Amino acid sequence: MDDFSRLDEMANRVHNFEGEHEISFADALTDSFMQKNTTFPNVSSFFDAIGIKTTDEFDAFPDEKLNSFVSSHSNFSTFQQMLDKATDEYITRQLGF
Known part of the structure; x- marks a missing residue:
């Protein structure tokens, strides 16, 4: 693929990604992300360790x-920082950068 085709493909991905999107914890907090950035192998074990099993429990925590x-x-330092970084990486993967 030549450079111009690659740029067109990237521009199309950016265009298709515009607007609001819901990203699940599982999509953002991948096993790879968790292993690289936490002491846990995956997001499930992270939430299990803190005692969060449901969305309601997370919201009330x-x-x-x-x-x-x-x-x-x-x-x-905070869950929001962790989630922001994971979301940035998710978007980068989706856009193919």
Whole structure:
């Protein structure tokens, strides 16, 4: 593939990715991301370790306690920082960069 075809393909991916998208924790917090950035092999074991089994439990879980856990078991200070980095990597993968 020549450089111009590659640029056209990238431009199409960016165009198709515009707007709002919902990204699941599993899609963003891949096994590879978790292994590289946390002490856990995957997102399931991360949430199991902190005692979160459902979306309702996650929503009710105190931010301070979650951030403390993230700080102790990852390369991030807060869950939001971890999720932002994972989302950035997800978008990069989807766009083919």
